[in-house]
Amino acid sequence: MHTMVKGANIGLAALGEDIASVTVSLGWSSTxxxxxxxxxxxxxxxTGKVRSDSDFYFxxxxxxxxxxxxxxxxxxxxxxxxxxxxFDLDAxxxxxxxxxxxxSRYDGSNFGELDDLCLSLADGSGxxxxxxxxxxxxxxxxxxxxxxxxxxxxxxxxxxxQGYGSGLVGLATDFGVDIEDDTxxxxxxxxxxxxxxxxxxxxxxxxxxxxxxxxxxxxAERPPAAPPxxxxxxxxxxxxxxxxxxxxxxxxxxxxxxxxxxxxxxxLFPVTALKSDRERxxxxxxxxxxxxxxxxxxxxxxxxxxxxxxxxxxTFTEVSLPHGESPRRxxxxxRVERAGKLWTALVETKTNGxxxxxxxxxxxxxxxxxxxxxxxxxxxxxxxxxxxxLVSVKIDGRRKHKVALWHLSWAEVAHQAxxxxxxxxxxxxxxxxxxxxxxxxxxxxxxxxxxxxxMGAAWVPVRNGxxxxxxxxxxxRATEVTESWERLIRQVCLRLxxxxxQKVLPVQRAKRGTDPRTRRAEMxxxxxxxxxxxxxxxxxxxxxxxxxxxxxxxxxxxxxxxxPVAERGYPLTRAKRLIRRLAxxxxxxxxxxxxxxxxxxxxxxxxxxxxxxxDILPRDGAEITGFRLSLFKGMGTGRxxxxxxxxxxxxxxxxxxxxxxxxxxxRRGSTVGG
Numbered sequence: 282m283h284t285m286v287k288g289a290n291i292g293l294a295a296l297g298e299d300i301a302s303v304t305v306s307l308g309w310s311s312t313x314x315x316x317x318x319x320x321x322x323x324x325x326x327x328t329g330k331v332r333s334d335s336d337f338y339f340x341x342x343x344x345x346x347x348x349x350x351x352x353x354x355x356x357x358x359x360x361x362x363x364x365x366x367x368f369d370l371d372a373x374x375x376x377x378x379x380x381x382x383x384x385s386r387y388d389g390s391n392f393g394e395l396d397d398l399c400l401s402l403a404d405g406s407g408x409x410x411x412x413x414x415x416x417x418x419x420x421x422x423x424x425x426x427x428x429x430x431x432x433x434x435x436x437x438x439x440x441x442x443q444g445y446g447s448g449l450v451g452l453a454t455d456f457g458v459d460i461e462d463d464t465x466x467x468x469x470x471x472x473x474x475x476x477x478x479x480x481x482x483x484x485x486x487x488x489x490x491x492x493x494x495x496x497x498x499x500x501a502e503r504p505p506a507a508p509p510x511x512x513x514x515x516x517x518x519x520x521x522x523x524x525x526x527x528x529x530x531x532x533x534x535x536x537x538x539x540x541x542x543x544x545x546x547x548x549l550f551p552v553t554a555l556k557s558d559r560e561r562x563x564x565x566x567x568x569x570x571x572x573x574x575x576x577x578x579x580x581x582x583x584x585x586x587x588x589x590x591x592x593x594x595x596t597f598t599e600v601s602l603p604h605g606e607s608p609r610r611x612x613x614x615x616r617v618e619r620a621g622k623l624w625t626a627l628v629e630t631k632t633n634g635x636x637x638x639x640x641x642x643x644x645x646x647x648x649x650x651x652x653x654x655x656x657x658x659x660x661x662x663x664x665x666x667x668x669x670x671l672v673s674v675k676i677d678g679r680r681k682h683k684v685a686l687w688h689l690s691w692a693e694v695a696h697q698a699x700x701x702x703x704x705x706x707x708x709x710x711x712x713x714x715x716x717x718x719x720x721x722x723x724x725x726x727x728x729x730x731x732x733x734x735x736m737g738a739a740w741v742p743v744r745n746g747x748x749x750x751x752x753x754x755x756x757x758r759a760t761e762v763t764e765s766w767e768r769l770i771r772q773v774c775l776r777l778x779x780x781x782x783q784k785v786l787p788v789q790r791a792k793r794g795t796d797p798r799t800r801r802a803e804m805x806x807x808x809x810x811x812x813x814x815x816x817x818x819x820x821x822x823x824x825x826x827x828x829x830x831x832x833x834x835x836x837x838x839x840x841x842x843x844x845p846v847a848e849r850g851y852p853l854t855r856a857k858r859l860i861r862r863l864a865x866x867x868x869x870x871x872x873x874x875x876x877x878x879x880x881x882x883x884x885x886x887x888x889x890x891x892x893x894x895x896d897i898l899p900r901d902g903a904e905i906t907g908f909r910l911s912l913f914k915g916m917g918t919g920r921x922x923x924x925x926x927x928x929x930x931x932x933x934x935x936x937x938x939x940x941x942x943x944x945x946x947x948r949r950g951s952t953v954g955g
Contacts, residue, residue, distance in 0.1 A: 348591015405588030527706025
């Protein structure tokens with residue numbers, strides 16, 4: 282792996298052979314767990330400007346129609362999360378000479394507040410080829426990490442490391458994006474761009490009608506203004522919104538024409554006839570692969586991160602491939618063709634919680650290597666974790682051809698379908714209907730595609746060991762439970778994010794590069810000593826971090842969020858304003874006052890505090906730093922997802938807290954004003 286410094290450049294051909302499709306990852310960490318940024322990509326022609334506003338890709342315009350660029354979103358890693366971008370360099374239009382990779386922050390935040398900023402560049406197999414660690418980003422709200430550019434017919438990468446104090450709007454405007462906004466003139470003057478290498482090619486006209494970059498959020502969508510008593514916030518830099526029309530499912534379904542509730546809607550993918558695990562695996566594979574081939578947005582969404590090019594996709598099931606004396610039949614095959622070149626993936630599927638088999642996956646990896654296929658994709662209810670692979674396979678280093686092993690969980694497949702049909706949209710109504718049918722199939726009780734559904738064989742012994750105080754530090758079963766807990770939390774993030782159309786990610790406060798086994802061992806020790814499983818979720822446009830704690834000693838689940846207070850204001854005014862904001866919250870909501878220095882502040886239920894908000898104020902006049910809002914729920918004891926299971930109870934606790942507490946809070950109300 283090649284480590285780069287600011288200003289350095291290198292040819293991709295010198296890094297590896299499989300560089301037609303590359304993935305760029307932008308990562309950072311935050312001690313508070315709340316630090317985040319939005320990535321963006323600009324395609325520039327020979328003049329150093331975008332050909333049209335549609336060459337600007339960001340969170341509301343994540344995918345190029347030609348497949349050359351796709352923002353894959355945030356992916357949990359062992360020490361935080363990474364924003365990943367897939368580039369199909371063969372699909373980049375010939376008039377594009379540079380691809381700028383940047384990120385931006387909002388609400389007065391800057392990149393100097395983040396730690397461990399780093400860009401990494403990986404090839405189609407997922408192998409990291411180059412890293413660019415950023416030493417000092419500075420007090421800027423937008424930052425250019427690097428750029429891909431053509432030189433003498435070859436692609437190269439440059440580590441840029443340039444900041445923009447004027448944010449995303451200033452950066453985009455500098456590269457020719459037309460942003461219509463009344464507040465643009467209020468933005469600070471942008472930092473000068475880095476000196477680019479001369480590009481003699483003349484600017485070409487775009488091939489299609491340019492789409493104007495839309496205005497920022499309409500007034501109806503903007504958060505309410507801050508209360509008059511609070512300090513006026515600094516003008517917020519606009520976040521562009523795409524005006525591109527796509528088809529999404531209506532939120533309110535039309536009234537059914539059925540005579541009574543016993544009539545069932547006809548389904549494209551029926552599940553009533555499924556009786557065995559083999560039937561479930563065969564049907565689920567065929568259903569998924571057929572929809573991937575027919576809905577390009579969906580197929581590309583699932584395969585872009587695996588190095589697949591943007592091209593014509595065909596999918597197959599029950600394919601027979603020679604292997605020694607007896608042929609092998611993978612559950613499925615995905616093939617993508619572009620410019621006469623084929624990309625091929627073998628698919629191995631498991632449903633109903635059945636585990637993947639190492640020997641079976643190893644066979645498919647060997648077949649793929651011999652036949653020159655690019656990867657093997659495993660698909661099961663389980664959720665993969667970095668540093669803890671679901672199956673172990675051996676890669677023959679003597680082979681020149683590299684085979685990548687990737688994993689998808691059924692929960693991730695459902696998440697991507699939800700994001701497209703409910704929030705981001707697809708090309709036409711037929712595609713939206715197909716995705717809806719797929720989602721209905723995956724969520725049906727009989728499909729076997731329900732995601733992570735079992736805390737494992739160690740769950741009951743560990744719970745009993747905590748009850749009778751016989752569980753000792755270093756017990757391997759405790760580590761197994763913490764890994765299951767981490768998988769469950771990642772699935773909660775996928776499910777909730779798909780339903781809300783927002784980024785929901787687990788928070789890791791460890792520094793980048795921390796060994797995941799060390800972190801999980803520390804979690805296992807805490808489980809043994811205190812009987813606690815703890816996790817934190819960061820949700821877009823939500824004030825603070827959603828904390829989830831499972832106390833195996835008391836059998837209770839606690840969901841909570843901490844709200845800091847504004848620097849100015851009277852304590853009683855703060856308390857009254859908080860109670861008013863929580864007018865529709867449940868009466869059993871616990872409110873705890875956090876104070877500076879040692880000790881804790883007063884606490885009480887919302888029911889008791891509504892008539893007397895002053896009861897939440899410290900009697901000794903201690904400085905109030907914030908308020909913690911909590912809900913408690915009984916914890917399921919079973920290891921599965923049945924009605925009395927632990928997994929079901931965690932899902933219900935998170936859903937209730939979000940619906941009854943978080944929805945009454947917003948980003949502008951992230952502090953309790955005075």
